[in-house]
Amino acid sequence: MLPRRLDIGMPRTNAARSGSLVNLRPRVNTASLRRHSAVLPSVLTFAVIVASGGLLLMIEKGMLNHMDTPPPRGTGVRSDFIRNTRKQDPNVDTESQIVQEIRNRTIRTMCGQKNMPHSIWTLPPVQRRTVLQHILVSDKHKFLYCYVPKVACSNWKRVVKVLNGALENVDVKIKMDHKNDLVFLADLKPEEIKYRLKTYFKFMFVRDPMERLLSAYRNKFGEIEAYQKRYGVEIIKRYRKNPGKTNGDDVTFAEFLHYLLDEDVEKMNEHWMPIYNLCQPCAVTYDFIGSYERLHQDAQHVLQLIGAPAHIQFPERQTWYKPVTTQTLHYYLCNIPQRLLRDLLPKYILDFSLYTYPFPNTTSAFCRH
DSSP: OOOSSOOOOOOOOHHHHTTOOOOOSOOOOHHHHHHTGGGHHHHHHHHHHHHTHHHHHHHHTTTTGGGOOOOOOOOOHHHHHHHHHHHHOTTSOHHHHHHHHHHHHHHHHHHTSTTOOSSGGGSOHHHHHHHHHTEEEETTTTEEEEOOTTSSHHHHHHHHHHHTTSSSOTTOOSOOOSSTTOEEGGGSOHHHHHHHHHHSEEEEEEOOHHHHHHHHHHHHHHHOHHHIIIIIHHHHHHHOSSOOSOOSOOOOHHHHHHHHHHSOGGGSOTTTSOHHHHHOTTTSOOSEEEEGGGHHHHHHHHHHHTTOOTTOOOOOOOTTOOOOOHHHHHHHHTTSOHHHHHHHGGGGHHHHHHTTOOOOOOOHHHHTO
8 A cells, every 4th residue: 555645756857847747658659569570579578667667666665565465376277278369369459469468567577576475365454355345256257357446347247247147138227236146256255265366367457547536536526416425525624725515516626636645545435546456466366457448349358258158248338428538637637736646646656557557748838738
């Protein structure tokens, strides 16, 4: 767990001095890589070094020693079969393979450091309980799925229910029950958990951290009264000079981020808890990490890997859903105090670095457009 406020000693560039934020994602020219596939391994190695540079600096300074992140472990014959299948799958394009390789190598680099625990059983009880409560089980198709709120988890739960026979099809018009007809690792005995972690196919999906936070903010404080009363009222009273009488339905994005900055990560609501804390990618060796940005392509790939019937397709986005566009995110990030954003980013540093997402560009020049 990262501390509430952390001043990370990252190298400062000229851009950083002018108030911009460091971009950790390597710029990979996929067109060039397709033309020169022979140099792919060396390009990937360089990209991984760039992607994890800030992370390695933190490791060298001992800033991650308290985070309880065990090294990855092999998952046996089934994982080898999956890896071979993935290499042969013509539906997985070069860009997706590059992103997967960068993520895998970055995770291995971080998790391979000294003084890291070796399994979920050496995690502190609170962290272990969180990850076990977020991993769904399908014994019929022998897979584990770590769900991340605001990363299409409702649709994935629909798919899991259909695969397990609890729901007729993914298009049934019912309100999603996020607990009934679902089995989580936390429901099982330790021996059963160990067996499934060792032998089942494991996957998760990730999303740009700031885009996910904005999606949670707009959904929970703009549409759901229960969140407005439980969190909104408290946030407004805590951070607004003259809160007056409030229903918690007018929380500003800046107030929300200020609240996150002061919150203990392990006590956060799951909708804005860092993905790293929810799924513990060092304690659990995931066979596939999909992207929200490639949701349907990656989801289709996963369905093929787990042997889902051909008629089961990943659901389309609900018509009422309001997606967070690049322009929307740009507007919100450029209209909040930049120091607040810079102070908050270290709390989500692992989500940026491990999953190869760039820090948001909020330079004056960029925000003027």
